[in-house]
Amino acid sequence: MGPLLETKLHVPRRHRGLVARPRLLERLDRGTEAALTLVSAPAGFGKTTVLTDWLTSVAAGQRSVAWLSLDQRDNDPAVFWTYLVAALRTAAPEVGAGALALLQSPRASTEAVLATLVNDLSALPDDVVLVLDDYHVVDAPEVQDGMSFLVEHLPAQVHLVAAGRADPALPLARLRARGDLVELRAADLRFTADEAAAYLTVAMGLALTAEDVATLEQRTEGWIAALQLAALSMQGRDDVPGFIAGFAGDDRYVVDFLVEEVLQRQPGHVRTFLLQTSVLSRLTGPLCDAVTGQDGGKAMLEALDRANLFLVPLDGRRRWYRYHHLFADVLRMRLQDERPDVVCGLHRRATEWYERSGDRAEAVHHALAGGDTARAADLVELALPALQKGRQEATMRRWLEALPDEVIRVRPVLSVGYAAALMVSGQVEGVEARLRDAEQWLTATPDRGHDPPAPATEMVVADDAGFHRLPSAISMYRAGQALLSGNVAGTVAHARRALDLAGAEDHLGRGGAAGLLGLAHWSSGDLDTGHRWYADAATSLEKAGHVSDVTGCAIALADIRVGQGRLGEAMTTYERALQLVTPDTGPVLRGAADMHVGIAGVHTEHGDLDAARRHLAASRDLGEHLGLPQNPYRWRVVMARIREAEGDVAAALGLLEEAQRRYVGDYFPEVRPVPALRARVLARHGRWADALAWAQERGLSVDDDPDYLREFEHLTLARALAARSAAEGRARSVSGAVRLLDRLLRAAEEGGRTGSVIDVLVVQAISEQARGDLPAALAALRRALALAEPRGHVRVFTDEGPRVGTLLRAVAAEGAAAGYARRLMAALGNGEDGAPVAEHLVDPLSARELDVLRLLGSDLDGPDIARQLFVSVNTVRTHTKNIYAKLGVTNRRAAVRRGEELDLMPRYRDHPGRAAVSDR
Amino acid sequence: MTSHTTGRSSDSSRYEIRLGGHLEPRWAAWFDGMTLTHADDGSTVLTGSALDQAALHGVLSKVRDLGLPLLAVAQLDP
CATH class of the missing domain: 1.10.10.10 (Winged helix-like DNA-binding domain superfamily/Winged helix DNA-binding domain)
Known part of the structure; x- marks a missing residue:
């Protein structure tokens, strides 16, 4: 997203003519005991004023204040949270760095962003008040859900104030019930008779009788904006009683009547200025000059500010203002009613000014408001790359939805952008139709300028570079869609095409296509080919300058190595990437925390639990902002293995449950699903019935055909069956599992997945042992040991506990691989001896x-x-x-x-x- | 009020929105061409045909933004 508008974070300047309202300030003070203060009333009830008044009344140093004025554009989660964090950082600069980093990354969940933020906030030494003004404009459900989460988890020293015209979609009833909500509503904000008198006679200096004041108070019902307008109309007027009588006797909409009175008393050029500039949501001198075609906008704004003509200053330097919302609406209505012919021209000139000053979002807004869809479409097309990079999919969707479909269909770049926006928000429907819309222009017109045969209209392109990337991009999106629907062959075909069509210098495009090819092969269990493509992807992404993606690639490459049983190479991959993101000079880059977790995982498998613990600690010390969104769950998975190795089964299960809750998907195949990891722990520690219940829930059966994506689950099922058989002494019940293991072994050998082969052999050994075939058990274990010894695997054996211990003793006695077997037995003994007896419960606590x-x-x-x-x-x-x-x-x-x-x-x-x- | 069908799609309907206070007819364009009539009890009735739910909510938020008391919303010929 573009640069932040500082004006949105600025506490509006206190206005003249305020009436002291101690009853309201007291209630706002009470609000800092609660999580949320709600200021909910229609326009013109002095919500903003009472808040700024309250903030300035608080002794300096008691608490810091963060302010955020919201507008329509904040209906995009990426925009909203960035501003919210930026606002908090004006009050507490030490918070939110991690949250901002997460906001930059694709696929980080809002909850992850907010959890990081809450973590920072809870460490604050002093109280912070965060005011969200005009909260009613935020209606995007994603933003509202995030706000509910934030309110529910707000640390005690942070107080939220939401001011708006409608009650927000927050859990108000719950907050009210536990005393965590303080409210100021219309009935509280209305001027009382005394306040109206104080305002009109003291603050505005009008000579009014008590009866006059009562009449005005009744006619306006204490509506502050109306009283302000009435005061303006009366200032300098000779016949005040006549005005009041006329006002009281008129039953028109109060604001309508009064704005007319105010406007009538302005000179012609001021009236014209007010009407013309009413189309602007924010005002500054040069912009006003551009829109009105006159000079002197800056002086005019200052004069209006002095005359208190409903201008709200947006910064401390008198550069940006806005009209009071109510006043602006009435002005806009009058403009539309009196001069409908000029409205489009005013918007066009505003569009041009914003385009020149580089504010694309405002330019798009005015182009759409002025009905200039062609220009709006141009602007959106040119803004697409920045929007995609900034993850502003919601903004992208909103703009594209505001454009007529026929405008989008003749613009291939926009059509593909639409497809991308749909895909990112998980909407598969409609993607293909948009891609086809774009494609028909490409096939009909190999080079631009020729009239396509079928459509009657002309193709429009604003972003030429984007247009040249389309053939490759279209294939890439098709590949992505195929991958999402599990169609490996389709993914490979489209991704290869994307690669063929990508220009030699289009490193990002080439990297993306190679990555998809890598994923497709990895998902189908062909690890060698998957690794090769992924390595290509990493190289291209590095060339494209996306160093931050290198760590993501490292995780994929190392995961593949683990599947191949090549632990040493997995370790090297992590260590190299760690070096890249922790340079000797300069800041540590994102993904470093993940590399430590990866290294810890390999150490765990090697049985070096101390080293594993050290790396997990290092990962945690780096902080969540230096980890990818998946790191919190991956960290817990590795820690769970360590806990299990230590014998603390309850802790291991608890960690895996937490990992499941914090699970964030990525594009990688889920080769070791967390629920299956949990079922393995259950199966190994006497709870095979629970593990079998999980297997049934997953629809797993010993008769299934081998499938790489279910391999880990099938091996877990076989473990649970072996455990049951051992416990019940029923040899027959494991024969189905033995047949399944035979099939899994062949599939793993064919795919070159030595890591899987070792795993299968270990389960074969304990299954044969369970059905009493000791020679077969020992044969399987000997094969596993022969494969595993050069690679240094430990936990794959020792995790199985004493049953494997018995077999290891037998192997060691034979003399084959005796040294290795004895080392494993020692590791097994250590784990067992040192294990605390965590509990004696049948069903341990998580x-x-x-x-x-x-x-x-x-x-x-x-x-x-x-x-x-x-x-x-x-x-x-x-x-x-x-x-x-x-x-x-x-x-x-x-x-x-x-x-x-x-x-x-x-x-x-x-x-x-x-x-x-x-x-x- | 007499009721008559609009012949528009089934998603859209005729609605009557009653507001406290008198709003002048020239606000009609502001409310996307709805008809404004003054009732004897001092209220204003906005009538619009072929409003779907999204359009209806759009009108209601404009009413809210003007601070006008909303008295009633009724569907005329469902």
């Missing part, structure tokens, strides 16, 4: 439930616990119910007592809100 239980032992009440854990009160309630059920108690005190008996309480004392870490 890490989150343990957190809640610990807080139940404190003095905090439900809402406080929710706030501390960044969850809703309902979630805490659910956790509490589960805790009671698992502990077999019915109240809080009994739960805490039982928790102490089970030694669940003290271990969690130092880590509020985080999965527990046991000290050993």
